[in-house]
Amino acid sequence: MQAGELTMSSRNDDLDLxxxxxxxxxxxxxxxxxxxxxxxxxxxxxxxxxxxVDGKQIAFARLVTDEATFAYLCDVFVLPAYRGRGYASTLMKHIFASPSLATLRRIVLVTTDAHHVYAPHGFTSLENPERYMELHRPDVYKVAG
Known part of the structure; x- marks a missing residue:
């Protein structure tokens, strides 16, 4: 099956939220x-x-950023029926070519199993992981009983 052309938008009004x-x-x-x-x-x-693709949203990515020095890339997905067609790579290329992101000093992300998606775009393991810390609250979305 031939993949349709992927078009992009960073306008929230265009997104199927x-x-x-x-x-x-x-x-x-x-x-x-x-x-x-x-x-x-x-x-x-x-x-x-x-x-x-053909006017239907099939992919999404979100960056928490100051658009000057830093961004955290998160919530990246391609709908399952559209995976394996290069859409994630096309999305990443578009994002990193965006004028407000192309000159950022650091972009970070967390992934459990998609290293192969991000490595071709320059992502590597943390050079100094001992410098990074986190405050992780895994149950924050659960409603208190």
Whole structure:
């Protein structure tokens, strides 16, 4: 099956935020059960990209960034029916060519199994992982009983 051409938008008004929210909150381990209000705040405070084939959004990525020095790339996905066609790579190329991101000093991400997607775009393991710390709250999306 030939892949349709992927077009991009970083305008939140163009994004199918209902689809993105449903996919993230139901299908991903990192955002499962995220409240809709949390998702909306995250989108409002981020630079988001959508990938579209034949007018349908099939991919998404979000960057938390100051658009000057640093970005955290997160919530990246291509819908399962569209995987294996190079769309993730096309999305990454578009994102990193964006004028507000092309000159950032550092972009970081966390992935459990998609290293092969990011390595061709220059991502490597942390050079000094001992410098990085985190405050991880894995149960923050669970409703208190």
């Amino acid at each position: 209902d689809m993105v929210y449903l996919f993230l909150s139901r299908e991903t381990p990192w955002a499962r059960d995220m409240p809709r209000a949390t998702f909306e705040r995250a989108v409002a405070g981020s630079l988001c990209f959508g990938g579209f």
